[in-house]
Amino acid sequence: MKTLYLLRHAKSSWDAVDLADHDRPLAPRGRKAVKKLAAYVRTEGIAPDLVLSSTSARTRETIEPLRKALGDPEIRFLPELYGAWEETLLDIVRSAGRTTRSLLLVGHNPGIEQLAIELAGSGDAELRRSVEEKLPTGALVTLVFRAESWGDVALGSGELTGYVVPRDLP
Secondary structure, X not given: OEEEEEXXXXXXXXXOOOOOHHHOOEOHHHHHHHHHHHXXXXXXXXXXXXXXXXXXXXXXXXXXXXXOOOOOXXXXXXXXXXXXXXXXXXXXXXXXXXXXXXXXXXXXXXXXXXHHHHHEEEEOHHHHHHXXXXXXXXXXXXEEEOOOOHHHOXXXXXXXXXXXXXHHOO
C-alpha cells in the first residue's frame, strides 16, 4: 500500500512585477494558509517518508512551516518539478524508492491538479468533483494505491481519500 499526497503551493505574491515567476514568494494570505495546513497535518497525523518539491521560492516557503508538522521528513528539491506536466510528475512518483510508503509531492498547477484527476480511479465522488472543479493554492489531495512499488502506480489506480483546502480549515 502506498499513499501519495499532492500539495499545490500556497498563494504567491504578485507585488514585485519585475520578479521572475520562479522567485515569487508567498503572499501574506499564503503564509496564513500554510499555518492552517500545518495544524491540519499535525492533527491528521500526516507524516510522509519523503517530500519531493519544486525549487521555486513559493514551494520552499510552503514546505518550511510544514516540516515539523510532517514529522521532519527527508525533503528533496527537484528542478524538474517546476512547471512540470502530469506525465513528468507521474514519472517522478514512479521513481520513488520501494521502501518509501508515503510521498508528498509539492508543485504547481496545472500539473498537480491534472495528476490528481488522472490518478483517481475510485474514492469519494464528491471529493473528485471538487478536485476536478478546481485545485486552489494550498490544496492537499490524498490518494492511496494498492501497489507494492511506486513503479506500479498507473493512471486510474488510486483511491481518492482526502481533499482539503486551507480556506475550509479553522
